[in-house]
Amino acid sequence: MPVFPDKLHRQIFFGDDALSHLEKFLSEKYRGVQKFILTDENTSVHCLPVLLKNIPELKSAIVLSMKSGEKNKNLVSCIDIWKQLNTNGAMRNSLLLNLGGGVLCDTGGFSASVYLRGVDFIHIPTTLLSMADASIGGKTGIDLDGMKNRVGAFSFPQAVVSYPKFLDPLPxxxxxxxxxxxxxxxxxxxxxxxxxxxxxxxxxxxxxxxxxxxxxxxxxxxxxxxxxxxxxxxxxxxxxxxxxxxxxxxxxxxxxxxxxxxxxxxxxxxxxxxxxxxxxxxxxxxxxxxxxxxxxxxxxxxxxxxxxxxxxxxxxxxxxxxxxxxxxxxxxxxxxxxxxxxxxxxxxxxxxxxxxxxx
Ligand SMILES: NC(=O)c1ccc[n+]([C@@H]2O[C@H](COP(=O)([O-])OP(=O)(O)OC[C@H]3O[C@@H](n4cnc5c(N)ncnc54)[C@H](O)[C@@H]3O)[C@@H](O)[C@H]2O)c1
The missing domain is CATH 1.20.1090.10 (Dehydroquinate synthase-like - alpha domain)
Incomplete structure (x- = not known):
């Protein structure tokens, strides 16, 4: 299925061949670049193995983690992500792949958009909501004192990669x-x-x-x-x-x-x-x-x-x-x-x- 060129998200890949498009995109644009994959406790089990099987090059990527759930869409998670990036030597030209639902894409996107004043990121949405909505539009951000999306930035991913099979294990x-x-x-x-x-x-x-x-x-x-x-x-x-x-x-x-x-x-x-x-x-x-x-x-x-x-x-x-x-x-x-x-x-x-x- 289709590749949608889009002036803001650069590329939207959707469908069964979305991961092969991503593989090509990475080798054309990010060859030799240090890559990080942000996961949570669910996507690391249900989606990461599928991603790595389809794109062997990503086996050398460093896997970062955050806790799932709206209650973790907060500054504590961002600080933790920044520390994980720091400890693993992330640089200005590193790439972060956000593998998860709207919470993870919002948090990971925001973390990437300010780390070292902004590193490139790609959204790989794994929930229906994030495929149809949250991964699109460049809104990234976190909640503050229980109030939704109080802190954030408009920051567009280099690509959005929606692979519908990721939805199979979704409750x-x-x-x-x-x-x-x-x-x-x-x-x-x-x-x-x-x-x-x-x-x-x-x-x-x-x-x-x-x-x-x-x-x-x-x-x-x-x-x-x-x-x-x-x-x-x-x-x-x-x-x-x-x-x-x-x-x-x-x-x-x-x-x-x-x-x-x-x-x-x-x-x-x-x-x-x-x-x-x-x-x-x-x-x-x-x-x-x-x-x-x-x-x-x-x-x-x-x-x-x-x-x-x-x-x-x-x-x-x-x-x-x-x-x-x-x-x-x-x-x-x-x-x-x-x-x-x-x-x-x-x-x-x-x-x-x-x-x-x-x-
Ligand atoms: N940025 C935007 O434009 C935008 C738009 C709409 C919503 N949002 C935000 O999106 C968030 C909601 O996102 P959501 O509905 O995706 O929920 P979510 O990100 O909390 O994910 C729901 C649960 O599903 C798990 N999960 C994710 N993928 C899975 C998979 N493939 N298999 C099994 N489990 C999986 C997650 O770990 C989590 O426990 C809210 O914070 C909302 O504010 C943002």
Whole structure:
């Protein structure tokens, strides 16, 4: 399958031959360069052996590690990665390959972007969410004091290498979480992608490659026109304003916190209600989509007080001094950026989403 030349990510390789493309890319661009592979305790077991088998040249790479999970997307992990790079003599022209999900790509990408004022890195996403979304777009970063993505940088990888077979050992819960971002992208993209996505049976393990590639290409296209999110790129925050606040609550209260995609799923149900209230989005369609999302997450609940969720949304407001910005939909494929959502609207939306999730 395809190679997508892309002015920001240099190359996006997707499909069964993605690793052979990577092998060629490395020998053309990084021959003789010292390479590091960042893994976590899951990707070192499930993905690293496959990578090394397919690209024998990488057997000489130094394997670095970080702990998995959103709770480790933080400065402690970065310091540890910088120390591992330092101890192993990484230089300005070294290359870091980030082999993992969104947490690892965000943390590894950020670590690389400031180590020695920036070393090259390549994302090799191994979760559905990171293939379809997180590896694309050059956003790297970490959480701070439980607040999502507080510290980071726009820094583009030299290549993104998505090899769908890496998804085979991924637990179903992570597939579902990734599918939430695919639903989001489809609603933003338009009827063609949405019609493909809505036919996927909730709980499906193997997502069609065409859906993943269409989703990532849609994002890459928008990012190419607005790499630093000065305008339209902000649409990808659909479902995220409330979703991030729910995720933050969960990180504080739950030992096994909600996955990012799960929180976004809840946030999207809230946002869909706001679309019907404020943007005349058709009510039946909003219900149909909300029930489809719910079917992917039958166990999902919003079990935090409204005030707490809102306090995490307000944090943004207080900091920027601006009204809260929301992404809503007028119709599928027609997102709008608006600042007219009130606190009362948000409370109603959370209430409605809570009851949907109980249906
Ligand atoms: N940078 C961006 O533009 C962007 C966009 C969307 C989301 N994100 C971020 O992505 C993160 C969520 O990423 P995620 O959903 O990939 O979760 P994740 O990175 O936490 O990975 C989920 C789990 O799956 C494991 N895993 C990874 N690959 C595996 C495989 N092939 N087989 C078995 N287990 C595997 C991981 O070790 C982890 O335990 C959040 O921090 C979110 O903020 C970033």
């Amino acid at each position: 179903q819960r992570e597939i579902n979480a990734g599918f939430a971002e695919i639903i989001k992208q489809a609603l933003l993209c338009g009827d063609r992608l949405w019609n493909m996505v809505k036919q996927v049976e909730p709980g499906t393990k193997k997502i069609k490659e065409e859906i993943i590639s269409e989703t990532l290409l849609f994002k890459a296209g928008i990012v190419a026109d607005d790499p630093y999110e000065k305008g339209r790129r902000a649409i990808f925050n659909f479902g995220h304003t409330i979703g991030h606040a729910i995720e933050t609550c969960s990180l504080i209260h739950h030992e096994d916190s909600l996955r990012h995609g799960e929180a976004v799923a809840a946030g999207m149900i809230c946002a869909l209600y706001l679309c019907t209230e404020l943007e005349n989005f058709p009510k039946e369609l909003s219900e149909e989509i909300s029930l489809f999302i719910k079917a992917w997450f039958p166990w999902l609940r919003i079990d935090f007080a409204d005030d707490e969720i809102i306090s995490h949304i307000r944090f943004d407001k207080k900091k920027s001094g601006k009204p809260i910005r929301f992404i809503l939909l007028k119709k599928i494929g027609e997102p709008v950026i608006t600042e007219k959502v009130t606190e009362e609207n948000i409370r109603s939306a959370i209430g409605v989403a809570r009851s949907y999730l109980l249906k």
